[in-house]
Amino acid sequence: MDITALQKIFPTLEEDLLHEMNEQGSLKQLKAGETLLRVGQTIRSIMLIIEGLVKLYREDEEGNEFFIYYLDAGQACSLSMVCATKHETSEVLAKAMTNATVLSLPLELMEQWMSKYKSWYQFVIMSYRSRFDELLKTIDAIAFSTMDERLEFYLKRQVDKMGNTLKITHSEIAADLNSSREVITRLLKKMEAKHWLITDRNSIEWIRKE
């Protein structure tokens, strides 16, 4: 990889650090739909998203996958950075939504860089902070809201990441929200009646102004 490209993706990181990342890291290519991290899998490295969109889920015993948040280019998988030992396992499922590139770095660097590079420290703290906030927002949605509000919150999150036209089916939404397809269909119809969006086979266009 070349340094100026890395600089674009991680504008806050200092140049020496970017060079080191380049030398020590290895790039992994993922195809859309591929799994980056399974629940229970041992975490062996720090993972930074270089390109693409990665979706994080929480799984229950029956294999239901509950969507928690997205990671996109320039973000780190926080979970991969909270491993004090080398034997810790993942609590979440991470899947590439689009084709994606991930930079994989040995866990030991975490600690070294923490003292060596101020910008790394800042990056890690920022990263925790924003993941924490995402989790809290997810909790809010399920703790305090009804399904229509949750659906709205969900759609907005998608639109933020992927633009106004979502290529997604009602079943997929239902799975992400741990609801059922019919419920989502009905709620989407209501939103369509309110002109918040236009539904079509396999896609939803968000048109709500403001």
Add this chain to the structure above:
Amino acid sequence: MDITALQKIFPTLEEDLLHEMNEQGSLKQLKAGETLLRVGQTIRSIMLIIEGLVKLYREDEEGNEFFIYYLDAGQACSLSMVCATKHETSEVLAKAMTNATVLSLPLELMEQWMSKYKSWYQFVIMSYRSRFDELLKTIDAIAFSTMDERLEFYLKRQVDKMGNTLKITHSEIAADLNSSREVITRLLKKMEAKHWLITDRNSIEWIRKE
């Protein structure tokens, strides 16, 4: 404070660090029920629990308080450690459940200690990790479980922290779970019928074996 006491509470931290904590920190005493941190309040310092039990809530617009987890002696308020700048505000509400003592440290130390003391780095990482896990467990409970399972999970958490006899009312439980008092009363009755617990005015005794 004396160092051997601190050592008991934070057994993983190195002695030099404990001395520094002692010099630079200030102790704050809280009475049971007092608020340590309000939503929206600016976070000015790193907060470590020396003694007592602190309860963390998420609040919605109407003032409902949804319980997320407990912090007890030897633990840090992770949120107070994810502030990159000095102007960040709290996303949660923290209340002392018992009388409590909190050690308050200037935010700048966070970064200095990160490079200076390996044990501090380990402590911070561990702390993030376990808070993260707690949040994920909370999400599981509300995303995948019905109210009776959530109540069971809730009661077990309380019992873990406070022992088998809980001094709590049905309304308080309902508030913590964002449910309603009648629902909790009925579910508790069912659990009592199954001999999981004994209810009494203002208290619940958890007796379930295994």
Add this chain to the structure above:
DNA sequence: CGGGCTGTGTGACATATATCACCGTAATCC
């Protein structure tokens, strides 16, 4: 002592969401 709390118990009912059954239509596949 009596009156007003606070906490609990419980029936009746309202509502949100899940589930079941079934259908039509668009896309896909030999």
Add this chain to the structure above:
DNA sequence: GGATTACGGTGATATATGTCACACAGCCCG
């Protein structure tokens, strides 16, 4: 092109949970 499958629409019904109404018991307090 005809069969097959995936997706979306919709009514009927079941279930979980929330809400309302009210009763009762213990407790505090003037």
